[in-house]
Amino acid sequence: MIKAFEFNNLGPLEHVAADNLGQINLIIGPNSAGKTWLLKALYSTIRTLEEAGRGHDNRTLSEVLSDKLYWTFQPDKLGDLVTKGKGKKLSASVTLENQPALGFGFGQETTKQVNDLEDSGIQRRQANSIFLPPKEVLSLEKIILQTAVQEKQFGFDSTYSDLVLALQKDVPQDKMNHTLAQTSQALEKMFPGRIEYDRQKKEWIYKVGNARYSINATAEGIKKIGIMDTLVRNQYLTPDSVVFIDEPESALHPDAIIKLFDIINVLARQGMQFFIASHSYYVVKKLYLIAQKEDWSIPVFYCQDNKRREWISADLKDGMPDNSIISESVRLYQEEVGLALD
Template sequence: MINAIRLENFGMHERVAWQNLRPLNLILGVNGTGKTFILKAMYVAMRTLEQYKRGNAQQSLPDILQEKLHWTFQTDRLGDLVNKANHAKLTFAMTVDNDKSISYEFGRDTVGKILKAGTTFQRNRDSNTIYIPAKEVLSLQDVILKSREQDMMYGFDDTYLDLVKALQLPRQRGKNYQYFAASRRLLRDILGGAVDYDEQKHQWYYKKGNTRYSINTTAEGIKKIAIFNQLLANRYLTPRSIVFLDEIESSLHPQAVVAFLQMLYELSQSGMQFFIATHSYFAIKELYLLAQQHHMSIPVLSLSDTGTPAYDDLLAGMPDNSIIDTSIHQYEKEVDFPLENGYAQRA
């Protein structure tokens, strides 16, 4: 589990120091405040740790890190990731599994080679981290694979490529992890059917009753939930996995968002960790209710265009945030509207 992160001069972020992280963690902020940037920075670090000294791989930690940063942020020069507001170096540090860490730094003149990077891990972290972007990938898998593996082109970053490869792993037979089996039943209820992969035709299908539909004609929300179902079924995800969810509400009905978050809570009890970025008041409210119901800490990182982050916890209440403020403002307008109409009619 990620316990804490600290980054300075990373992209648009001058300084973020998020500590005491828990199984469920929330990132808020309007568009352009860097939510995805932070999720990807953590993802790069975790995937580097998981590839480090795995199997017969002989790549050094800086080499793995450099390649992962390059293809995740898709920048020709690593120095382009350094904050332009001052002349200080980009620094990143993350504490994992309570007593281990990974850190690195480089300046704006860095092209590719990272000279200062290290970890206290003696071998790779035995898990599989995954990043689930806002856009679904099932109907795009062939395009993503060709773009990256054949053409070596920018467009779909490593979060997409890693996800497509993970989804293509066959489903495992036999008894699944206890929490995973229960969660998959919840997912099937949300889906209202099943999504399967035809290995011979290399195509995904949505099946409802006895009818099978092309994945291209299936709703975006169904495809997004099916992604998670497949990762549980093929056991790419384990109880030590970390999952990054960008705009969890994308293409999902609020009722499905609530059910999805209930399932994530159940999975978090198995040991999995989640980082959720959202613009949805429904998602924030449901996480707040989960925190109150189970008396559990859910740390919140709120980003703003002022550049100064705020740190809250849903166990202590709903945080001050533009998403929440907008929802409250709409409610107040709705309450005041009948009074204003009534006054105008009487006048």
């Protein structure tokens, strides 16, 4: 589990840091504040520790990290990830549970290789982490594989290509972890059918009973839940996985959002860690209720002032944070009450 992080001069994030991270961590803030940048930076770092030395991959940790940052952010050069300003240098530190910190940094002139890296004594991870972007990938699978994996062209970053490859993993024949089996059942109950991969036709379908529907004609929300269900069923995700979700509310009805977070709560109790970036009041409120019910610490990080780029940390266990998502919801409620009283 990721226990702490610190990033300085990472694109729009001049400084953001946190320690004592929880099983579920929430990132909120206005557009362009840097929420997705933070998720991608954390994802790139932890995937580096999972990919380095795996199988016959003989790349060094520095080479894996360089590749991961390059294909995740897709800049002309790595130095473009550094916050604009004379003499600024990016520095980063990510600490995993019971491990020394993985630190790295580079300047604005860096092209493709991170040379300033500290990884003394850090162990590689055997589990798999995943990034779930706002846009579903099932209907785009072939074009993602062609452009990102085969042709090595920019367009779909590695969060998309990694996800497509993870979804292709076969469902093991051995018995699934009891909690994960229950999770899969709960995900499938959210909609009447199941997302499946037709290996003969090499395409995804939505199956309801004996009826089969094209994935292109399937609702976005069903596909998003189907992706999560597939990763649980094929056991790409395990209790030690870290899951990054960008805008989980995208294409989901509020009722489905609530059910999804009930499932996330179960997975977090079993050991999975979640980092979630959201604009949704429903997401904030549901996580607040989970924190109260479970008596859990759920750290929340928010950019209160988009101009100053100042990040503030709080804990949903202590109450709802004072932020623009909450404030706007309250304002609309007050406006509605005012209209009713007129």
